[in-house]
Amino acid sequence: MATGGIGRVYEYTTNSAIATGDGISMAYDMGADIKNLSYVQFHPTAFNNRHTRECFLISEAVRGEGAYLLNCHGERFMHNYDDRLELAPRDVVSHSIVHESRKQNSTEFYLDITHKDSEFLKNRFPMIYKNLLDQGFDLTKDRVPIFPCQHYLMGGINVDRNAQTKIRGMYAVGECSHTGVHGNNRLASNSLLEALVFSRQAANHIAANLDSVPDSFAEHVFETNEDKPLIPKGIRTEVRRIMQESAFVIPDKEAAVRGFERVKELRNLIHSENFCRNTDYVEANSLVTVAYLILREII
Numbered sequence: 001m002a003t004g005g006i007g008r009v010y011e012y013t014t015n016s017a018i019a020t021g022d023g024i025s026m027a028y029d030m031g032a033d034i035k036n037l038s039y040v041q042f043h044p045t046a047f048n049n050r051h052t053r054e055c056f057l058i059s060e061a062v063r064g065e066g067a068y069l070l071n072c073h074g075e076r077f078m079h080n081y082d083d084r085l086e087l088a089p090r091d092v093v094s095h096s097i098v099h100e101s102r103k104q105n106s107t108e109f110y111l112d113i114t115h116k117d118s119e120f121l122k123n124r125f126p127m128i129y130k131n132l133l134d135q136g137f138d139l140t141k142d143r144v145p146i147f148p149c150q151h152y153l154m155g156g157i158n159v160d161r162n163a164q165t166k167i168r169g170m171y172a173v174g175e176c177s178h179t180g181v182h183g184n185n186r187l188a189s190n191s192l193l194e195a196l197v198f199s200r201q202a203a204n205h206i207a208a209n210l211d212s213v214p215d216s217f218a219e220h221v222f223e224t225n226e227d228k229p230l231i232p233k234g235i236r237t238e239v240r241r242i243m244q245e246s247a248f249v250i251p252d253k254e255a256a257v258r259g260f261e262r263v264k265e266l267r268n269l270i271h272s273e274n275f276c277r278n279t280d281y282v283e284a285n286s287l288v289t290v291a292y293l294i295l296r297e298i299i
């Protein structure tokens with residue numbers, strides 16, 4: 001399995017459309033151990049236009065160069081939460097923004113680096129500068145609207161040092177796997193390192209054990225049920241709303257308990273009825289399963 005993350009189970013994420021947790025869901029159904037799926041990292045400064053599900057990331061380096069975080073009144077607020085101010089780690093900044101958001105009853109937040117030299121900013125952040133210009137914001141002159149959003153999954157299909165799952169012959173690498181190296185707080189850039197190291201471990205282990213591979217594996221026939229009804233519309237949207245309400249940055253236990261019950265109902269519906277198993281079905285099933293596993297850990 002190398003199917004990536006689960007960002008699409010939230011309303012807003014930096015992840016692309018493929019991040020629906022298909023491999024995790026499939027591995028779970030096959031009996032693999034899924035570990036720490038509630039260990040989800042939220043990036044504090046995603047560009048906030050709230051129109052697109054996939055949020056454009058404004059790198060930490062912008063805060064590293066001295067950008068200020070401002071609340072809806074245009075005031076800096078990080079001094080109320082952490083001595084390191086804007087340079088506090090990802091999780092601390094995301095938590096602080098959500099606390100401040102509750103205090104001000106507003107999701108309006110900005111990143112402001114207009115006090116720095118404009119030529120320096122254009123040279124230092126050419127891509128961010130260009131992407132923001134495309135969205136109608138000039139990094140050198142404008143405050144940029146930001147808000148935390150889902151970014152990375154630390155949990156996943158549990159594997160050993162050779163990337164082996166508990167299921168014989170099944171390996172998992174990359175964001176869908178749980179190696180344990182990130183704990184509950186991945187440091188920036190370590191996910192690609194992990195993916196490379198454990199992929200190599202897996203490849204070496206497979207090569208060293210080719211002799212013991214059985215001649216044939218049990219065959220699994222996937223019925224597409226093309227003549228059966230389509231799944232009801234709106235399941236994915238509902239799951240995203242539940243996850244955003246109950247498991248976003250600072251989990252809301254009461255909402256998570258309610259959400260878990262509803263997600264169980266949706267999961268039962270998907271599994272009990274004989275629906276056409278097209279892409280919509282597979283993705284809805286994956287999102288419902290991922291939401292089920294995350295909320296089960298939270299409640």
Ligand SMILES: Cc1cc2nc3c(=O)[nH]c(=O)nc-3n(C[C@H](O)[C@H](O)[C@H](O)COP(=O)(O)OP(=O)(O)OC[C@H]3O[C@@H](n4cnc5c(N)ncnc54)[C@H](O)[C@@H]3O)c2cc1C
Pocket residue numbers: 002003004005014015016018022023057151152173174175176188189190191192193195
């Ligand atoms: C904006 C952004 C910036 C990042 N920056 C960094 C960084 O600077 N440093 C760092 O270390 N990490 C960074 N990360 C995290 C890192 O990029 C990801 O963790 C990593 O790319 C995941 O790689 P992967 O191979 O596990 O999954 P992916 O690269 O997501 O690949 C998964 C593949 O599986 C395929 N797939 C999924 N489901 C199915 C299915 N049902 N059937 C067939 N194929 C399927 C997909 O099409 C895709 O090709 C960033 C992530 C984002 C979103």
